[in-house]
Amino acid sequence: xxxxxxxxxIIEDHLEIREGTAEILELTDNYHVFMAAHGRExxxxxxxxxxxIILCDIMMxxxxxxxxxxxxxxxxxxxxxxxxxxxxxxxxxxxxKAMEMGADDYLTKPFDDIELLNAIEVxxxxxxxxxxxxxxxxxxxxxxxxxxxxxxxxxxxKRVKKKQLLYEAGDIPYFIYYVIKGKVRxxxxxxxxxxxxxxxxxxxxxxxxESPLLNTSYSDNAVALEDAEVALLPKEDFFELMYRKxxxxxxxxxxxxxxxxxxxxxxxxxxxxxxxxxxxxxxxxVAEKSAPQQDQCxxxxxxxxxxxxxxxxxxxxxxxxxxxxDEKLIHKEGNSIVVNSVEKLQRxxx
Numbered sequence: 001x002x003x004x005x006x007x008x009x010i011i012e013d014h015l016e017i018r019e020g021t022a023e024i025l026e027l028t029d030n031y032h033v034f035m036a037a038h039g040r041e042x043x044x045x046x047x048x049x050x051x052x053i054i055l056c057d058i059m060m061x062x063x064x065x066x067x068x069x070x071x072x073x074x075x076x077x078x079x080x081x082x083x084x085x086x087x088x089x090x091x092x093x094x095x096x097k098a099m100e101m102g103a104d105d106y107l108t109k110p111f112d113d114i115e116l117l118n119a120i121e122v123x124x125x126x127x128x129x130x131x132x133x134x135x136x137x138x139x140x141x142x143x144x145x146x147x148x149x150x151x152x153x154x155x156x157x158k159r160v161k162k163k164q165l166l167y168e169a170g171d172i173p174y175f176i177y178y179v180i181k182g183k184v185r186x187x188x189x190x191x192x193x194x195x196x197x198x199x200x201x202x203x204x205x206x207x208x209x210e211s212p213l214l215n216t217s218y219s220d221n222a223v224a225l226e227d228a229e230v231a232l233l234p235k236e237d238f239f240e241l242m243y244r245k246x247x248x249x250x251x252x253x254x255x256x257x258x259x260x261x262x263x264x265x266x267x268x269x270x271x272x273x274x275x276x277x278x279x280x281x282x283x284x285x286v287a288e289k290s291a292p293q294q295d296q297c298x299x300x301x302x303x304x305x306x307x308x309x310x311x312x313x314x315x316x317x318x319x320x321x322x323x324x325x326d327e328k329l330i331h332k333e334g335n336s337i338v339v340n341s342v343e344k345l346q347r348x349x350x
Contacts, residue, residue, distance in 0.1 A: 005032040006124060009051040011042030011068060012086060013060045017109070021055065021086075024113050025120075039063025043071050046078050052127075053120055055107075058087045058098070069101050082123040086111075099150045100244070148248065151241065152178050155231040166222040166230065167208065173218060175232040177208040182228025183289065186220050187308055195308035198263065200225065202289045209252065210259070212239075225305065270311050273350075279320040280348040282310040283330070287339045295343055298336045 008031045012018040018035055025031040034049055036042035040063045058065035065085055072078040085098050085106040098106055104123050107115060184201045198220055201207040211218045212235040242249045269278055291297035307317045324330045329345055331338050
């Protein structure tokens, strides 16, 4: 066996599926495959060879897939091995049970070659990244990330165009929202037509969870800042997962705390900062959301949205942008604004 090959254990009682899956993997010349015909044999092989990843059927004689996962979870050498279920069971409750027990993924039979190889590569890559960038983050937190990823994959995806509303103040909340692609802006609106932006949400962030938590209608509005894809997570499923998994609840509490601190900072800025400073801060916020840790970046935001973010009028935005352009802090490229230096904008005091 070549040293670079990843070890894969296939636990499957159906001979054709077991051997067919092994053949696909061995043809790539990237994997060394071990095979078990039932759950008990699979546990023994896992303990003996400690594979890099395990593919396991659910319905098997002697010990089913759930039992295999449970047994391997009790041994330090095997409890963190990526575990993918191979299953003909498509009921949502069965899939949820598998994920809540600690499985990393599942493939529904029949699956094709590309689907199988992609699932393995993704899980091995994620495992390697976690090993290479080990932190003090509890394993429970990692488990919540996997479960949340699964929930997002199962969710209905809504594709929205720029400036399209996702919800309005007064609507009854049915979903928690997760940005897959693009950016979303939340804002308050006033009877005279003015808007005040409260947050910009970027990819892999949740939003719209405060009102469902309070069981009230939405107090703000959410609109796409650009063409976006958003996952709609049913609030009952999200809260069920949150109640069962303390780490996810802790994550939501951290997000709520961060929102409160951000709004406090925003209110202090409106009370004490000059208009010039507020516009600079608005540009900085959009720049940091668009290109984190880059001093120069290109942003795409309308004057109206920038005005709502800075809490000022469109005419004031036009004047401030012209001043910043004269000072070489920004320049225009078509409909985009290029921030020449985030650091220099941060130095603006008044």
